[in-house]
Amino acid sequence: MLSQERTRAQRVRRLITHIGLIGFGLAMLYPLLWMLSSSFKPTAEIFRAPGLIPETLTFGNYPEGWEALQFPFHHYLLNSAIVVAGAIIGNLVGCSMAAYAFARLEFRGKRLFFAIMLATIMLPIHVVIVPQYILFSELGWINTFLPLIVPKLLATDGFFIFLMVQFIRGLPKDLDEAARIDGCGHVRIFCQLILPLSMPALATTAIFTFIWTWNDFFSQLIFLTSPDMYTVPVALRTFVDSTSQTSWGPLFAMSIVALGPVFGFFLAGQRYLVKGIATTGIK
């Protein structure tokens, strides 16, 4: 009797917890869901209907938003894709090389360099942006994608070096030793042994680089100056600045388009994301 009552009380409590968690989750996601549904509403309705189901379903916002700016929206999507692809390749190459040295090799100044590397993780980009801008403008790189890609190749995202160092240190060292005895050099050990074994860390790096670069606004705003080079965030910004009350529908539609790839990567790479945050605390 007593235990039956207890399990019933437990069940009720569990149910209440779930209702609370679901309600809270819906409240959190509501603005997102509402933006999605609003992208199918005529603009006038966006400003008077807080509900999720459009009274008048329209698909016109998407084609209208697509052509609303100087270039069709796929032009900006393509630019963003180029920058993101370059950044991913850059981070994978540059950071994994540095990580291999820090995790597996002994060399003079290792501790000092490692400390410097950790310190650069905390370095705000705003502190170095002015000299970077001056350097890139001397090189004639302003309004190209190079300032957004080359730094990645030069392993300036310490987060990912750190993440990979942690991962490589977890790999058994016997493997390296065995390969060394078989006459493998460091390049071969790195390329044929460490890299294939580090796939989870590389995947985490690629996913985070994708999301961060896709969302990044500050450096793209500064380095890309003409509309034909604009990426999605910068293009959206010009959209919002030129938008009057009448074109919020198309603006919402393009915002949804901009969020889509991040959402897709989130669904595809959840496992790596959660593991990545839990081990390094990156966001």
Add this chain to the structure above:
Amino acid sequence: MSALLQRRPPKTPQNTAAPKPGKRAGKRPAPGRQRRENLAAYGFLTPWFLGLVFITAGPLLASLYFSFTDYSLIGDHNWVGLENYERMLTDERLFNALKVTFVYVFVSVPLQLAMALALAMILDRGVRGLPLYRSVYYLPSLLGGSVAIAILWRQVFGADGLINQVLAFFGIQGEGWVSHPDYALGTLIVLNVWTFGAPMVIFLAGLRQIPAMYYEAAAVDGASPLRRFWNITVPMLTPIIFFNLVLQFINAFQTFTQAFIVSGGTGGPSDSTLFYTLYLYQRGFGAFDMGYASAMAWLLLMIIGGFTAVNFFASKYWVFYGD
């Protein structure tokens, strides 16, 4: 992170001339091999070294130099000594930007972390469907920094926005939140609290590490849930709380996108969302007052560095590193 810092690599042999004979000698790599390994390491680190010189540490020093000049991208620049720093002392917009940023950081980060911890604790009690809840709560963290979400915020908290539509349903006439100087910053604080998912995931990982037997023992001794929270959960979790605090502080100090989009780049209304980074952008890339922007950059570095240092120092008194 602490594990990583503790694990020190063996020192590189400096005096290879007189290696100690005996059993340890065999463990040390032969000098030739060590030299080759040095070379290999520097080879692998070449991109990173270049990045250090041209992208991170080099520009850091260069911006210190520029902060003593009147660099403006066009024409020559002159050494002006401390003039930029003196100008900062009388720059009211700068002080306002500092105030706005501090309010934002010190209100939104504690709220965000409290929310993250509360949700993590609820989810840690063996809730079914944990991965799904975790993903749903984490999603805003991924999207929160994007221009698209800032656009959404601008509408949601606008005069005819979603919030006011809901309020109107209850017969309340809401303000234009983003266009009112008293409330605009609040909407950005809400946005930062909304992204509590990332610290929540870290808290969840931390809660997993607390041995269940502590709670069992406390329950046997008749400790109330509240006491268990204060005397077990909080002390055991202090390293994670500390870690989240440092990370979120640094993140919050650098907030830019949201303020830029919501205010249309102005920091308005009446500078109420003029974040420090936004003002730095306006000086450096709007007015091309790059010397001044460099001085501002160094002040930002000092502030973030100072707060991180204080955090680390204070952590000795409240962070508990188990055994």
